[in-house]
Amino acid sequence: MASKAQIEQYEDQGYFIADDAVVPEMLPALTEATRRVADKVRSGEVVDKTDKIGTGGEGTAPVVIMGVMAPEFGEPIFSDYLASEPVERYVHPFLGEELRLGWVTAFAIQGGGYQCGWHRDFGAEERDGSYEVEMEILSRYRKNLLKWHMALIDDPCLWIVPGSQRRYRTDHEREVLISNKGVGDIPDAKQIRLKRGQTIFWNGNTIHRGVMPTGMEERLTLCGCLVKHQADDPSETLDERFRWRLADNVREALPEKVRVYYDRWKRLQIVD
Numbered sequence: 001m002a003s004k005a006q007i008e009q010y011e012d013q014g015y016f017i018a019d020d021a022v023v024p025e026m027l028p029a030l031t032e033a034t035r036r037v038a039d040k041v042r043s044g045e046v047v048d049k050t051d052k053i054g055t056g057g058e059g060t061a062p063v064v065i066m067g068v069m070a071p072e073f074g075e076p077i078f079s080d081y082l083a084s085e086p087v088e089r090y091v092h093p094f095l096g097e098e099l100r101l102g103w104v105t106a107f108a109i110q111g112g113g114y115q116c117g118w119h120r121d122f123g124a125e126e127r128d129g130s131y132e133v134e135m136e137i138l139s140r141y142r143k144n145l146l147k148w149h150m151a152l153i154d155d156p157c158l159w160i161v162p163g164s165q166r167r168y169r170t171d172h173e174r175e176v177l178i179s180n181k182g183v184g185d186i187p188d189a190k191q192i193r194l195k196r197g198q199t200i201f202w203n204g205n206t207i208h209r210g211v212m213p214t215g216m217e218e219r220l221t222l223c224g225c226l227v228k229h230q231a232d233d234p235s236e237t238l239d240e241r242f243r244w245r246l247a248d249n250v251r252e253a254l255p256e257k258v259r260v261y262y263d264r265w266k267r268l269q270i271v272d
């Protein structure tokens with residue numbers, strides 16, 4: 001399970017890396033499944049749209065595939081992975097044992113050039129707040145979840161400013177994030193070089209970016225997330241990236257444990 005040192009590193013630095021958060025035998029199967037999913041998106045056999053997963057449409061070059069768990073892809077291994085013992089072993093110390101979805105999605109990029117500039121994962125929250133505003137968001141936002149990236153091939157794309165989830169942005173960071181729209185260098189930023197099979201559990205409140213280095217031709221990395229569930233959790237506005245999960249055929253395709261996660265999630269959704 002997550003060691004005391006790892007938990008402390010997560011609290012202090014905003015991340016830690018685990019070598020054993022995936023069943024070794026599952027790694028090749030997940031890699032092949034992700035490639036098949038990406039091929040289906042590319043050919044249009046499956047159309048990965050956030051509002052509805054379709055079949056038989058126009059092919060597109062995937063970047064992040066949001067619907068890998070959808071039955072249209074025919075790859076139950078992604079849900080099995082979410083419910084797998086090593087994932088639980090790392091998630092339970094942070095969130096307890098009562099959980100809800102969460103997600104599994106996949107970076108499946110072919111050809112170079114992917115870039116996502118410096119930002120915090122603040123959703124619709126204020127991105128240029130005063131000290132008080134930003135610190136309030138950091139103290140509250142997404143405290144009930146744990147998310148991670150698991151590299152299916154070596155992945156050096158994620159950069160993190162360690163510890164930035166606990167503090168107000170510097171003047172220089174504001175310059176880069178706001179004035180320069182995420183482009184530029186940030187001192188003390190750390191490039192995370194994941195080896196195949198390694199998992200980084202990290203806090204999206206950190207200042208971070210994603211960049212495919214020159215010469216890198218493929219990014220194949222799973223993203224996962226689970227959420228702490230409590231009986232009195234308030235309803236929440238549906239995250240539009242997951243509207244497709246409201247379709248009738250989604251639940252029945254899930255393994256029993258993930259069905260529980262799904263039901264808890266679905267019950268809380270406020271849907272327009």
Ligand SMILES: [Fe+2]
Pocket residue numbers: 119120121204208
């Ligand atoms: Fe992000």
